[in-house]
Amino acid sequence: MSETLGRPPWMTSPQTTAVLDALEAAGGPDCARFVGGCVRNTLISAAVDDLDIATTLTPVQVTEALTAAGLRVVPSGFEHGTVTAISQGRPYEITTLRRDVVTDGRRAVVAFTDDWAQDARRRDFTLNALYAQRDGTVFDPTGHGVADARAGRIVFVGEPEQRLREDYLRILRFFRFMAWYGKGAPDPAGLAACAALKDQVKTLAAERISKELLKLLAADDPRPAVRLMAESGVLAVVLPGATNLARFEVLVEIESEQLFETDPALRLAALLPDDQLAAGKLAAVLRLSNADRDRIVAALAPTPALKSWMSPREIRRAVYHAGLPAFRDRAKLGWAAAERSAVTPQWRGMIALAEGWTAPAFPITGEDVVKAGVPRGPMVGQVLRELEDWWVDHDFIDDPMSAVEKLKSVAQGMAF
Known part of the structure; x- marks a missing residue:
């Protein structure tokens, strides 16, 4: 039939x-x-x-x-x-x-x-x-x-090595299809051929590699496929220096448990070492989009340091300086690297607080500084930065008069 x-x-x-x-x-x-x-x-x-x-x-x-x-x-x-x-x-x-x-x-x-x-x-x-x-x-x-x-068997048509020699991108496609459709153990012949020819991935255009990698990472649960990539040596060819497989695996688990949106760019960041310079270089090699590159680099920033026990005031300060998207990414990475059983409620609460808070606008302008007697020029920016630091330290004080009085005291104490 x-x-x-x-x-x-x-x-x-x-x-x-x-x-x-x-x-x-x-x-x-x-x-x-x-x-x-x-x-x-x-x-x-x-x-x-x-x-x-x-x-x-x-x-x-x-x-x-x-x-x-x-x-x-x-x-x-x-x-x-x-x-x-x-x-x-x-x-x-x-x-x-x-x-x-x-x-x-x-x-x-x-x-x-x-x-x-x-x-x-x-x-x-x-x-x-x-x-x-x-x-x-x-x-x-x-x-x-x-x-x-x-x-759920990912099996090459005919001889695996011949299929791969026709197009080495099929090495990555093997793992991508394992992530999306595979069930159980991988086809031994296919996996062996991918491992044997792994270095040929370097001959492919960077855009083809990154596109296939991000598709793989967009699967609901790409962890078994990424483990296979690591075990076969393919991951080391695609992402030299990828050292955070454990953090990546926990991040995927958190996304699933907390019903967060599947996020291939953040999953890629989780795989990388905490080194912004190295991440930027890898993003350039892979020809990632500017948006993905900037996001990954920001997610791996060392400061401000995020801890699960941060107070609401400290969280607001970190969100103000990093921006909500970068703060949320860094909180998820911090969560994935932590002892989750003890701190899951804290990390979840941090993200919820950040998402529920809208950063206010700094109430002092350059013209306000000039009116206070500071001459136009670099000194205006210096005063603004000092005032903004004071305002943030006072938890974004919602009192225009206090800000004006602080401006006056700063201006009077400066030598022009």
């Missing part, structure tokens, strides 16, 4: 129907099948985000068919057989069936084909080499994809 997906909503939506109708008008029935993640995730009752389609049509034919149907076309990977259709705002990545002609571990020269089995043989894992017609009928050319998807 043939496996079937049924007719899930993503398959029968008006957007999907428009794309398939356009392709079949050019290539006939069964010229296009859903492939990869949407098929796999529907089989295992997981959420479907991306809709990928494989087709016997060439990229030129796909482009002509979509254009004739009034759909927008983006040549997202034309030389490798991929175009993206935009149907009522939803993207569909459409790729011509293909086989590898030449590969070097980073890029491939491909030739188009009309052989579905040949296309399947060049895919990475059996659970990704799955296709489905628009009526829901599933095609499993390797003969193992459906069973492996349901069992």
